[in-house]
Amino acid sequence: MNRTVAFVGLGHMGGPMAANLARAGHRVLGHDLAPEAVEAAGRAGAEPAGSVTAAVREADVVISMLPAGRHVLDLYDEALTAARPGTLFVDCSTVDVADARTAHERARTAGMRSLDAPVSGGVVGAEAATLTFMAGGGEEEFTEARPLLEAMGRRAVHCGGPGAGQAAKICNNMILGVSMIAVSEAFVLGESLGLSHQALYDVASTASGQCWALSVNCPVPGPVPSSPANRDYRPGFAAALMAKDLRLAAGAAKAGGVHTELGTRAAELYAEYAEGAGGERDFSAIVGTIRERSGEVT
Template sequence: MSGDGGARRTVAFIGLGHMGGPMAANLAGAGHRVRGHDLVPEALAAAARAGVEPAGSAAGAVADADTVITMLPAGRHVLDLYDTLLPAARPGTLFVDCSTIDVADARTAHERAVAAGMRALDAPVSGGVVGAEAGTLTFMAGGGEAEFAGAGPLLDVMGGKAVHCGGPGAGQAAKICNNMILGVSMIAVSEAFVLGERLGLSHQALFDVASTASGQCWALSVNCPVPGPVPTSPANRDYRPGFAAALMAKDLGLAANAVKAGGVQAELGLRAAELYAEYAERVGAAEDFSGIVRTIREQGGECA
């Protein structure tokens, strides 16, 4: 990926929260004209300080844009907003939805955009707030080859990698499959550390072995759930989130819905969804998803 941003674009960016705000700021910093809107005044003000032009409404933001990027909490928000945005946009505008939503909702959004004379791409991300701020996100894209190529210069600025996964909804499918792997692996890594504690292993000793052996995975080597071995992991910041427990619970819920609808035998994925739903009900967006290690430790009879 080039990262040079290509020709200057006029981009409408709707949803300027913890993820969308830094993504929009990176586009503005690369020289693109970015008009942003968010329902939270503080988010809009922060984006404005980073070079994003504030728009008084979502419809106003998209009126003269050639690309519209959305980063919203759920599918219903995307579909409701498209009812407002599609009539306000110019024909042929490229709509890129970076939200993580249900595959069916992504396909519906694509169909509505195309029916309105627009082009569309679903492009959810992986990498969390750190990746959004650093411009190192991974984009998983679903839609046509031409749309993927058209979005490429912008994805280059916001991310380190973009993968065209297939037709409409394929980006969302890849995202929920990836996060099912992540959720299950974080639980497994957390359980292993708690077991190691009971067996007298230090965190560092277990990390030194597993990180260079067959237990190596992202949940261990980058987002290690215990303090010490990986200084940059949330465990060393009292589990202040990079990727909040509530977001993991949401993504695993989407994966569980797809598992059930597809008749897939996925016991670990379904159980991970249950565990994260219970965990997120208590901590919400206040803790990183790796903080589930403390729940595992507590349920075993030893307080964190």
């Protein structure tokens, strides 16, 4: 069944996601603070909406993809008063678990329904409609949203109640951040020992070192032609976003009294990298920092 969807946040991720919904036959009312993003979404099949109110008042479902929790909560403060009662709100941003739960509560109080449904897969996944969605909220809401999620991605997983999607996202990305650093360190060590990138890849990708950071997003050029390392580290998933996700994970760990030594250290390394020249590069480009600190400048 085709739906009318308000899509708020049409950036590098949201724009392609909205385009895929329109391509699947849904009516998409798109809004963003950047006029060029709205224009691009219009060329991809969305109907430009000049305001949040204009976007949501006709919608069956409101989907958001925004930078941080404060932006989501600000959107909900505005949108919940304009939407029709019972509208389903689906936030695909990556935010703090506490902010996600606050958004759920505000939606419930306003007579709406909601999911937190952050994504994994980066810009490439958003463009190719191969994202993975991690959803938190009610089973009924997830069932209703699932056809829309599947129009934008390859897989949607119901992780539990409010905030569970965000919890799954930050745990997953803590694994990814730590593993990318480990893979990068291994390649730099291999360089110092005279081992070629291809030889290390051929061994590790079929042995116990195999992981996504190696086999899909390999941090050195050559072994995986589609990895950002072969495109001068133009981001599929920017280091600044990894730094944000690791900061959220480290904050949640601290609040919960959970000892995450590697996760916390990864958050520190990516924060330092993203604050410098690495913020707009792919997160795998951190291999360059490891190499430089090791005295191996290419």
